[in-house]
Amino acid sequence: MVMIILEHALPARRYSGNALKHNLDNLLLGASGTILLRLVPGILAAHLALQNELWQIGISYSLDLPQSSLLFTVSAVVFLDFCIYWQHRYFHYNKYLWRLHRVHHSDTMLSASSALRFHPxxxxxSMLIKSALVLGLGIPFVAVVLFEILLNACAIFNHTNIRLPKRFEQIFRRLVVTPSMHRIHHSTDLVDSNRNFGFCLSVWDRAFNSYAPLNSSGINNFVMGVKEVEKTESEGLASLITQPFKQQR
Incomplete structure (x- = not known):
């Protein structure tokens, strides 16, 4: 709610359509994913991490690493962010996974609610991948919960249509992904959309040659969305749910 208020007070770009409908579509899609996970709570990463304190499955338990130490918890959170970076990249390069992820990218009015716009x-x-990492590596419950909080907070922040002060932007993006940095990733230009994959820490894009400080045209008002997705297929809950299964032009 704070981000929604701020993006109306300090917008980076003007909305080109019905903002209320746009936010409602994104919220409904996000809710549908939440409902799906509620139906299969046994796969939730935090649930498995908690159970794993009894099972003690994974590399960290085999090596007898200090599960309760602050250093281990921070390292686990950073490693999960690293894994999400590579998961995101792979979803772009695998044609079948891209069909699912394309639903998120078909948003042409990026805002705080866009952080919830993922196909169920x-x-x-994504939850299955995280759960596999939790069990395979023996990541503790507290690290999983902290990571989920951080991931969701950062996703809402970097999707927000907000204009940060230039000096603050330059300093902040050295550590975390900022809205202007992530906005480039949502460009219709493939050169730009295959850059800035990070959700939280910006270091991964810099380290693995996917960082772009500006979009390829060097302007702020570039077009966002996916070229091959019709406008009618990027609006409305039913269209968003069925979009991955339709043949695109």
Missing amino acids: LEILL
Whole structure:
């Protein structure tokens, strides 16, 4: 709610359509993913991490690493962010996974609610990947919960249609992904949309040659969305749910 208020007070770009409908579509899609996860709570990463304190499955338990130490918790959170970066990149390069992720990118009015705009099947698959990491590596419960809070907070922040002060922007993006940095990733230009994959820490894009400080045309008012997705297929809950299964032009 804070981000929604701020993006109306300090917008980076003007809305080109019905903002209320746009936010409602995104909220409904996000809710559908939440409902799906509620139906299969046994796969939730935090749930498995809690159970794993009894099972003690994974590399960290095998190596007898200090599960309760602050250093281990911080390291686990950073490593999960690293994994999400590569998951995001792979969803762009695999044509089948891209069909699911494309629903998120078909948003042409990026705002705080866009952080919730993920297809339910992508949410489910992402949770399965995180759960596998939690069990395989033996990541503790507290690290999983902290990471989920951080991931969601950062996703809402970097999707927000807000204009940060230039000096603050330059300093802040050295550590975390800012709205102007992530906005480039939502350009219709493939050169730009294959840059800035990070959700929280910006270091991964810099380290793995996917960082772009500006979009390829060097302007702020570039077009966002996916070229091959019709406008009618990027609006409305039913269209968003069925979009991955339709043949695109």
